[in-house]
Amino acid sequence: MTALPTAEDLKAQIEAGVPGAMVTIVPNGSPSAQDSLLLDHEHARAVALFLRDHPDLRLDFCSLVTGVDWLDTELTEKVKVKKLAAGPDGVETEQEVEETRKTKVPGYLEAVYHLFSMEKKHGPPSLPVVLRLRTANRSDRNHVPSLTSVWRSCEFQEREAFDLYGIVFDGHPDLRRILMWEGFEDHPMRKDYVPPADDILLEARP
Amino acid sequence: MADDLKDLKLELSKNGIFTTTLEELYNWGRRNSVWPLTFGLACCAIEMIATTMARYDLARFGAEVFRPSPRQADLIIVSGTVTKKMAPQVVRLYNQMPEPKYVIAMGACAISGGPFRDGYNVLKGIDRYIPVDVHIPGCPPRPEALIHAFMTLQKKIEEQALRGESRPRHLNADLPSEFPVPEFGAHGLEPAQNDEVFLNETGNPLRIIQ
Numbered sequence: 001m002t003a004l005p006t007a008e009d010l011k012a013q014i015e016a017g018v019p020g021a022m023v024t025i026v027p028n029g030s031p032s033a034q035d036s037l038l039l040d041h042e043h044a045r046a047v048a049l050f051l052r053d054h055p056d057l058r059l060d061f062c063s064l065v066t067g068v069d070w071l072d073t074e075l076t077e078k079v080k081v082k083k084l085a086a087g088p089d090g091v092e093t094e095q096e097v098e099e100t101r102k103t104k105v106p107g108y109l110e111a112v113y114h115l116f117s118m119e120k121k122h123g124p125p126s127l128p129v130v131l132r133l134r135t136a137n138r139s140d141r142n143h144v145p146s147l148t149s150v151w152r153s154c155e156f157q158e159r160e161a162f163d164l165y166g167i168v169f170d171g172h173p174d175l176r177r178i179l180m181w182e183g184f185e186d187h188p189m190r191k192d193y194v195p196p197a198d199d200i201l202l203e204a205r206p
Numbered sequence: 207m208a209d210d211l212k213d214l215k216l217e218l219s220k221n222g223i224f225t226t227t228l229e230e231l232y233n234w235g236r237r238n239s240v241w242p243l244t245f246g247l248a249c250c251a252i253e254m255i256a257t258t259m260a261r262y263d264l265a266r267f268g269a270e271v272f273r274p275s276p277r278q279a280d281l282i283i284v285s286g287t288v289t290k291k292m293a294p295q296v297v298r299l300y301n302q303m304p305e306p307k308y309v310i311a312m313g314a315c316a317i318s319g320g321p322f323r324d325g326y327n328v329l330k331g332i333d334r335y336i337p338v339d340v341h342i343p344g345c346p347p348r349p350e351a352l353i354h355a356f357m358t359l360q361k362k363i364e365e366q367a368l369r370g371e372s373r374p375r376h377l378n379a380d381l382p383s384e385f386p387v388p389e390f391g392a393h394g395l396e397p398a399q400n401d402e403v404f405l406n407e408t409g410n411p412l413r414i415i416q
């Protein structure tokens with residue numbers, strides 16, 4: 001049983017093998033330490049093919065595709081700025097004042113892929129290889145490239161992520177809802193989803 | 207049945223003469239040949255299957271023939287989670303059953319949504335769309351509970367008078383035997399409940415407080 005290379009090594013291999021690919025390591029601080037690789041949209045398919053076909057890696061099985069919803073957040077930071085202010089004696093001097101600055105960080109949707117190798121049967125500790133793709137935001141720019149053409153097993157799971165999270169997979173052969181019905185408008189696994197109010201307390205009609 | 211008639215029957219049977227009424231005979235036959243529909247939705251269905259097997263033996267109550275077609279069934283046991291996507295089909299199956307027909311809602315899911323009540327995808331009780339005769343709580347209810355529900359249903363059938371105001375639905379042409387099938391809407395099922403069916407214990411319609 002061979003061990004898989006670490007995330008750092010994988011990143012180096014990918015960047016050497018796929019020219020122009022940008023891979024960012026998303027560290028995982030938990031005891032499992034499953035660091036994942038964030039791919040850029042343009043080269044995602046090329047990187048996926050590289051991982052699948054590389055003779056040492058042969059990550060030929062995508063066992064899972066899921067979505068993650070990251071809400072818009074507001075970053076609050078305290079900054080010290082120099083300002084002219086009048087002192088007690090009426091003379092204006094430069095003083096350091098603390099200000100709170102708020103910046104809006106747009107949220108995004110994330111598609112996560114778990115890869116294994118049936119052929120190599122890589123052992124622990126570095127199983128599985130986790131890929132991530134991020135959309136630009138949660139509303140109108142919610143596209144990521146589809147990897148169904150690389151791993152056939154992604155087809156239904158990408159449909160599920162489309163259905164429940166609203167991630168649009170460009171290049172998917174048959175992107176329809178899979179769990180909810182056609183004509184359903186919401187994406188129920190999003191964090192800001194509000195279910196229809198059909199479950200609040202019931203009362204006898206007067 | 208009037209009390210004096212009962213006394214007369216008792217007196218006659220003491221003397222070796224067996225008498226009955228048409229109503230009694232009719233209901234006796236009906237209650238001992240309730241054929242359920244072969245129909246299960248989730249984990250509760252496994253308990254329903256166990257109930258029909260040798261150990262619990264639902265055949266003792268005349269209900270061993272699970273019919274694979276709603277046209278031949280008298281009883282639908284809603285055993286398990288009714289998802290919103292499945293609810294129209296359940297109502298449609300019920301509509302396809304001929305009268306007289308009965309419904310047992312088996313398990314927390316079928317009566318209220320159960321552990322999935324807060325989910326987006328599960329109907330919060332099948333009694334929103336079809337009239338339920340017996341509710342069984344439990345997750346899942348044991349086979350004994352289903353047998354108890356079945357006996358409760360038998361008692362209910364036995365007590366149905368064939369004439370008068372409280373006669374069963376199949377003898378009252380004014381009452382409906384089919385119920386509207388909910389539609390898939392943009393955010394959930396539409397309508398969210400059938401006001402004709404979704405009643406509280408005093409017979410008043412239940413309403414959703416927004």
Ligand code: SF4
Pocket residue numbers: 248249250251285286287312313314315316320321344345346347
């Ligand atoms: S009530 Fe419990 S056992 Fe029955 S279908 Fe629901 S979850 Fe399953």
